[in-house]
Amino acid sequence: MxxxxxxxxxHQTVLDSVEGLAEANWxxxxxxxxxxxxxxxxxxxxxxxxxxxxLAGIVGEKGSTPHLDKMQNEYATFNDSEAAARxxx
Numbered sequence: 001m002x003x004x005x006x007x008x009x010x011h012q013t014v015l016d017s018v019e020g021l022a023e024a025n026w027x028x029x030x031x032x033x034x035x036x037x038x039x040x041x042x043x044x045x046x047x048x049x050x051x052x053x054x055l056a057g058i059v060g061e062k063g064s065t066p067h068l069d070k071m072q073n074e075y076a077t078f079n080d081s082e083a084a085a086r087x088x089x
Contacts, residue, residue, distance in 0.1 A: 014041070014044065018037060018041070021037060025037065026038045035083060038086075038087065039083040039084075039086075039087065040083075041086075042082060042083040042084075042085070042086030042087065042089070043079055043082060043083045045082075045086055046067065046071075046078070046079075046082030046083070046085075046086070049067040050067045050068050050071050052067075053065040053066075053067055053068045054068060070082075
């Protein structure tokens, strides 16, 4: 499995899924138990940030890992807090 292909096609799948979605429907709860489409996209964005930090570490880049640290230290609330942090975007 090629990680670049997985990321590329996964990203395109998300874009295809929301293409043409009416503006009013972005904030309608119910995609999951309480999340809207916008919340799910915010959740994806948070995990992309974690993935960037993990992959940077794998290839030997040194740097801070604030998103990974937050996910590890606040796992029970990470999803909801990260989706909420992106609600206005």
